[in-house]
Amino acid sequence: MRKIIDFETKKEHYTAQACVVWCFDNRFTPALNEFVKNKNYQHYDLIKVAGGAKPLATPEKEIEEEYILKQIEISLKLHHSQRIVLMGHSDCGAYGGLAAFNNDEDREKQAHIEELTKAKSFLQNNLSCSVPIDLIFVDCSGIWEI
Numbered sequence: 001m002r003k004i005i006d007f008e009t010k011k012e013h014y015t016a017q018a019c020v021v022w023c024f025d026n027r028f029t030p031a032l033n034e035f036v037k038n039k040n041y042q043h044y045d046l047i048k049v050a051g052g053a054k055p056l057a058t059p060e061k062e063i064e065e066e067y068i069l070k071q072i073e074i075s076l077k078l079h080h081s082q083r084i085v086l087m088g089h090s091d092c093g094a095y096g097g098l099a100a101f102n103n104d105e106d107r108e109k110q111a112h113i114e115e116l117t118k119a120k121s122f123l124q125n126n127l128s129c130s131v132p133i134d135l136i137f138v139d140c141s142g143i144w145e146i
């Protein structure tokens with residue numbers, strides 16, 4: 001094994017201001033960076049998966065839901081995350097893109113609001129502790145809080 005990059009980080013664990021569930025669609029990574037900056041999060045745990053919060057609302061397989069739930073639980077336990085942020089975005093491939101809504105952005109946004117609300121309910125009913133849950137929708141014009 002050979003070191004390819006010099007890098008230093010602290011050995012101590014941190015307290016996370018949030019555990020963020022975000023879609024891995026790289027078009028929306030700049031939005032994540034803006035969001036984190038806007039919220040002034042010093043530390044956050046990022047769970048970056050296709051569809052963002054989709055596995056918590058309408059998982060294709062039950063194991064997806066369990067896996068994300070477990071990841072959030074670990075974030076809460078290990079880093080005492082103070083809140084959870086659930087994200088959905090426009091033209092998400094996990095939902096068939098904007099085309100799945102006949103390119104109707106309002107219909108798509110409404111569907112994402114319902115999905116995120118469903119994901120929030122799932123967490124409220126299944127998490128081992130109570131923590132604030134924020135719902136975020138991102139489109140090509142900005143970041144919306146629900």
Ligand SMILES: [Zn+2]
Pocket residue numbers: 023024025050051052089091092093094
């Ligand atoms: Zn997506």
